[in-house]
Amino acid sequence: MVALIATGSAMYTIQSFWTAAHDSIPVVWIIFNNASYRILKQRTLALKGFSAEDDKYVAMDLVNPRLDYVGLAKARRAGRACREVRGRGSRHPSRARSGGPYVIDVRIDGSFKS
Numbered sequence: 001m002v003a004l005i006a007t008g009s010a011m012y013t014i015q016s017f018w019t020a021a022h023d024s025i026p027v028v029w030i031i032f033n034n035a036s037y038r039i040l041k042q043r044t045l046a047l048k049g050f051s052a053e054d055d056k057y058v059a060m061d062l063v064n065p066r067l068d069y070v071g072l073a074k075a076r077r078a079g080r081a082c083r084e085v086r087g088r089g090s091r092h093p094s095r096a097r098s099g100g101p102y103v104i105d106v107r108i109d110g111s112f113k114s
C-alpha cells in the first residue's frame with residue numbers, strides 16, 4: 001500500500017505511523033513536505049481573509065524547527081527503513097519493498113505566492 005500525502009495532512013494523522021508498526025501494516029508513506037499548511041493559505045487567499053490582505057499566514061508554516069517525518073516515524077517504531085529524499089530524480093529505495101512501514105520525506109518548495 002502506498003500513501004501519497006502532504007505536510008499538513010500528515011500532521012493530522014501522525015498516529016498512523018504507530019498503528020502501522022503495531023499491526024505490521026506494509027504501508028509506504030510518501031510525504032510531500034512543503035513545511036506548511038498550504039491548502040489553508042490557498043483557501044484563506046481565495047476567501048480574501050485577513051491573512052491574505054497582509055500576506056501573513058499565522059501558524060500555517062511548519063518551520064523553526066522544520067518537521068522531521070523520518071524522526072517522527074522512527075519515534076513511533078515505524079522507521080525501520082526510513083529515508084529522506086530531496087529534489088527530483090531520486091530513486092525509490094529498494095528497502096521500501098521489505099514489507100514493513102516505511103516513510104519517504106520528499107522536501108519540496110514551500111514558497112507560497114499570493
